[in-house]
Amino acid sequence: MNAPASTPVTTELRINPERLWASLMDLARIGATSRGGVRRLALTEEDRQGRDQVVQWFRAAGLEVRVDEVGNVFGRRAGTDPQAPAVATGSHIDTQPSGGKFDGNYGVLAGLEVVRTLNDHGIRTRAPLEVVFWTNEEGSRFTPVMMGSGAFAGLFAPDFIRERADLEGKTVGEELARIGYRGAQPCGQVPGGMYAAYFEAHIEQGPVLEDADLPIGVVTGALGQQWYDVVVTGQDAHAGPTPMALRHDALLAAARMIEAVNRIALAEAPHGRGTVGFIQAAPNSRNVIPGQVKFSVDFRNLAQAGLDRMDAAMREAFALAAAQGQCEVGITQVTKYKPCVFHPDCVDSVRSAARALNLPQMDVVSGAGHDAVYLNGVAPTGMIFVPCKDGISHNEIEDAKPEHLAAGANVLLLAMLEHAR
Amino acid sequence: MNAPASTPVTTELRINPERLWASLMDLARIGATSRGGVRRLALTEEDRQGRDQVVQWFRAAGLEVRVDEVGNVFGRRAGTDPQAPAVATGSHIDTQPSGGKFDGNYGVLAGLEVVRTLNDHGIRTRAPLEVVFWTNEEGSRFTPVMMGSGAFAGLFAPDFIRERADLEGKTVGEELARIGYRGAQPCGQVPGGMYAAYFEAHIEQGPVLEDADLPIGVVTGALGQQWYDVVVTGQDAHAGPTPMALRHDALLAAARMIEAVNRIALAEAPHGRGTVGFIQAAPNSRNVIPGQVKFSVDFRNLAQAGLDRMDAAMREAFALAAAQGQCEVGITQVTKYKPCVFHPDCVDSVRSAARALNLPQMDVVSGAGHDAVYLNGVAPTGMIFVPCKDGISHNEIEDAKPEHLAAGANVLLLAMLEHAR
Structure with missing residues (x-):
């Protein structure tokens, strides 16, 4: 008996949790650190080995592999309608210098597990499926971050990307050629046309799901970001002979600005975030009032x-703190990422899939950037978050529970099938 | 006609302002920096040249020079009563790495100018006079600071001092021998017994006199100091995915502690001072909430x-800020100098001298340490402050007005004569 052209799917279909976990652990051995993490910087020898491993798995699962001109790798599973635009999923396999096993890797291997599950059950979809890993999402070795997905979405020209150099002067183009991943396919082109939908499964990298004790986050969007450099200038002076009233203490003024950053973010609950992550005082000597x-x-x-309200409130609060502290303040905006709202159809598919699987869920937003944020500019996009231990990532102790990773992969499976069947 | 054994002194006696200024400028040429400052670190070649110059001036002014076992240099002018304890003045000629022309040097050369003035007028005093420069007041190359005066006052054993090493491993003992200033005189011994009085003229190193537009500060004491190292421990986490309420932001908690240090010092007006001069955040990355x-x-x-109240208030405020920020705080006291009250007779002599000279004056306290603070432990001691430009010292742009420096030297002259005549 011939299989029907497009196989009906039931919500009883499930991925294989042990196989997913085993693949995650296998990939984590490439670039493994002594403290249980992974160091697999983009376009290094470790990245080459990781890429070769995943490509081998792609091929073993019957996927047809393409590599584009900035090293993005696409594994394609044919659909019954060769003219239909593909439904895609993916993430990245490069890591931070002291990275973990799950950030990025989970999204790629969850996609592979979806394909393997469909293979197990002999299910063919109408639309083709693609599993992708994007070049240099982390940006640790080469900037900009989310390099491959940004080039795919047309934000960066391929020539610009290939000329980016690391601290040793090695370029992306040279390193792609060296590791064998400088492909022929023009950036942003997909057989059969741009994706009908793109999904990305990812560990949350924050504490919200764990705090709420929920396995699934339905990601409705990603926060916009505005980054600034601030310089407070006072006058350095002896800590002893200078009475409090005659000081121009740049650190005291900065402390009040740091408090203001927190207050401004709290006023934008629940989505506002304000962080001062970097600080440097001069002359930074214990008995000298800091002058800068x-x-x-x-x-x-x-x-x-x-974001506009936060910007205005910051400028007002910083001017006040500087004046109170008899200091000057200079503010320079250095980076801006616009807020991202994921496509309602994709968000709904994720939510419906979790419901169909009886998985407790909540709507969340992504505070960090992801390849999916750039994909959202060219295709309907959605994301699935699963909890990670203590909300920690970009760290060798990054951890996630097998049952949460399996739950997210099952949501990915159903969401992709909804668009591909 | 023979001069009387002790010459009557009138308040018309004045030092020579041009000579004082010229000596200050001459000494400032040794170790001069391109930006108008002086770099004459203790026991370097520059310090040797500076010492040789001052010793030559001492001898030319008829002073008998002694060097003690830690390199303190004493120039003695005989009195008519050889059994009388001497009246002394002095300071230091070593500088900070980017120091100025006046810090320390002024006190030594004002003392020399007192002697030169008495020589000009053929005035002999009953008690001997001494002009001293103390080894390594600044502590930039060797610790502890105020090394020579501390050894003289019995706080540091000479062997301990001679074993102190700089960053290259060179010891005070070796360097004293190399530059020819490892003397024979035991530390703390003075011919005729310990000083009857010790005075030190110094630039204020703070902005109080300039702010009040007064040429003379009558220094009644020196602030005690308590220094602490503080460690705030939170949890580093991604700036994006971590909601405000779930953060353990060590820098936000530290900012509130810095504000508390300021508040605690203001509550102890006018003499309380509170300064956070050094700060270091980890991982100190712009998109990571600082964990420490x-x-x-x-x-x-x-x-x-x-100081005890400030200590208690700090511990309470820091515990509160840590708890509010979901952080831990550790406080370690690293240094303690007790408050110093100068001898009322010496303070009165300075005040009376300024009055006799019709110099506007105010009582001030020294916020910084000085050799005089250690001398106060072994002899009646007083200090005279003169304004410095913008209250700045320990800086190449340190500056003072010739008329203020002259005024301070005249006060020193009369104050010393009151005790020595």
């Missing part, structure tokens, strides 16, 4: 109007 | 009870 302090501000919010 | 912040606290006050 430099620090960073990282504001995030889900709406541009909110 | 280290900073210093420098508290100063004129009474130990005040």
Whole structure:
């Protein structure tokens, strides 16, 4: 008996959790660190080995592999309708210098597990499926971050990307050629046309799901980001002979600005974030009042109007703190990422899939950037978050529970099938 | 006609301002920096040249020179009563790495100018006079600071001092021998017994006199100091995915502690001082919430009870800020100098001298340490402050007005004569 052209799917279909976990652990051995993490920087020998491993798995699962001109790798599973645009999923396999096993890797291997599950059950979809890993999402060795997906979405020209150099002067183009991943396919072109939908499964990298004790986060969007460099200038002076009233203490003024950053973010609950991650005082000597302090501000919010309010509130608060502290302040905006709202159809598919699987869920937003944020500019996109231990990632102790990883992969399976069947 | 054994002195006696200024400028040429400052670190070749110059001036002014076992140099002018304890003045000629022309040097050369003035007028005093320069007051190359005066006052054993090493491993003992200033005289011994009085003229190193537009500060004491190392421990986490309420932001907690240090010092007006001069955040990356912040606290006050209150208030405020920020805090006291009250007779002599000279004056306290603070432990001691430009010292742009320097030297002259005649 011939299989029907497109096989009906039931919600009883499930991925194989042990196989997913085993593949995650296998991939984590490439670039493994002594403290249980992974160091697999983009376009290094470790990245080559990781890429070769995943490509081998892609081929073993019957996927047809393409590599584009910036090293993005696409594994394609044919559909019954060769003219239909593909439904895609993916993430990245490069890591931070002291990275973990799950960030990025999970999204790629969850996609592979979806394909393997469909193979197990002999299920063919109408639309083709693609599993992708994007070049240099982390940006640790080469900037900009989310390099491959940004080039795919048309934000960066391929020539610009290939000329980016690391600290030793080695370029992306040279390193792609060296490791055998400088492909022929033009960036952003997909057989049969741009994706009908793109999904990305990812560990949350934050504490919200764990705190709420929920396995699935339905990601409705990603926060926009505005980053600033701030310089507070006072006058350095002896800590002893200078009475409090006659000081121009740049660190005291900066401390009040740091408090203001927190207050401004709290006023934008629940999506506002305000962080001072970097600070440097001069002359930074224990018995000298600091004459200059430099620090960073990282504001995030889900709406541009909110970011604009935060910007205005910061300028007002910083001017006040500087004046109170008899200091000057200079503010320079250094980076801006617009807020991202994922496609309602994709968000609904994720939510429906979790419901069909009886998985407790909540709507969440991504505070960090992801390849999916750039994909959202060219295709309907959605994301699935699963909890990670203590909300920690970009760290060798990054951890996630097998049952949560399996739950997210099952949601991915059903969401992709909804669009591909 | 023979001069009387002790010459009557009138308040018309004045030092020679041009000669004082010329000597200051001459000494400032040794170790001069391109930006108008002086770099004459203790026991370097520059210090040797500076010492040789001052010793030559001492001898030319008829002073008998002694060097003690830690390199302190004493120039003695005989009195008519050889059994009388001497009246002394002095300071130091070593500088900070980017020091100025006046810090220390002024006190030594004002003392020399007092002697030259008495020589000009053929005035002999009953008690001997001494002009001293103390080894390594600044502590930039060797610790502890105020090394020579501390050894003289019996706080440091000479062997301990000679074993102190700089960053290259060179010891005080070796360097004293190399530059020819490892003397024979035991530390703390003075011919005729310990000083009847010790005075030190110094630039204020703070902005109080300039702010009040007064040429003379009558220094009544020196602030006690308590220094602390503080470590705030939170949890580093991604700036994006971590909601404000779930953060353990060590820098936000530290910012509130810095504000508390300021508040605690203001509550101890006018003599309380609170400074955070050093801060270091980890991982100090703009998009990571800082998991650890280290900073210093420098508290100063004129009474130990005040320092005790500041200590208690700090511990309470820091515990609160840590709890509010879901962080831990550790506080280690690293240094303690007790408050110093100068001898009322010496303070009165300075005040009376300024009055006799019709010089506007105010009582001030020294916020910084000085050789005079250690001398106060072994002899009646007083200090004279003159304004410095913008209150700045320990800086190549350190500056003072010739008329203020002359005024301070005239006060020193009359104050010393009151005790020596």
